[in-house]
Amino acid sequence: VVTSGTTHEPIDPVRYIANRSSGRQGHAIAAAAAALGAEVVLVSGPVSIPDPAGVTVRHVETAVEMLAAVEAALPADVGIFTAAVADWRVAGEASQKMKKTGAAPKLALVENPDILATVAKRAVDRPRLVVGFAAETENVVAYAKAKRQRKGCDWIIANDVSHATGIMGGDNNTVHVVTADTVEDWPDLPKTEVAARLVARIARLFQEDRP
Ligand code: C5P
DSSP: OEEESBOOEEEETTEEEOOOOOSHHHHHHHHHHHHTTOOOEEEEOSOSSOOOTTOEEEEOSSHHHHHHHHHHHOSOSEEEEOOBOOSEEETTOOSSOOOSOSSOOOOOEEEOOOHHHHHHTOSSSOOSEEEEEEEESSSHHHHHHHHHHHHTOSEEEEEEOSSOSSTTTSSEEOEEEEOSSOEEEOOSEEHHHHHHHHHHHHHHHHHHTOO
């Protein structure tokens, strides 16, 4: 199971909160896993790139819908949570388009469910390997190690977005793979190559562990 893209959190029927995630890294991971023979469910927020070939795609809009679609796709051997999920949604979204009369509206926000942490901490049907992502601008590896523990996942793929124009939406990614006891610094690579290496590394893990 792979999540990808942004989420859209509605304000009213025509407006929403979102972010700049293109879905390119998550879609590349889903495609690479399928190319290696995995049965893949890709849960994608709104993106402008095509569905990858050979993958079952569940299209969702909001974080709440994304969590439900992920849970419906379990059990799975591996969960890879690449989506840039909106941290907050609007409390009490308006059922009609908000009018531009009077004072500017104030949006009350409520926290969205953390899909990665929810799945990583499941008592039943937790995937054997749960992988999260972390975009940081400083102390990248230290924050990633802390995030790995806090979220309860097995690996964190951390990227330094401090000097990057365009990691979100760009072609390349420079990542550090943080596991329970190792940190691997990967070179700057196309997102498709990050995806290929990541799924190859996961396949190796499952091969080594085969009884
Ligand atoms: O806490 P932060 O947003 O930095 O964590 C990033 C990781 O958590 C990513 O793997 C992202 O897909 C996941 N996440 C999630 N649900 C959220 C927020 C983040 O699955 N609501």
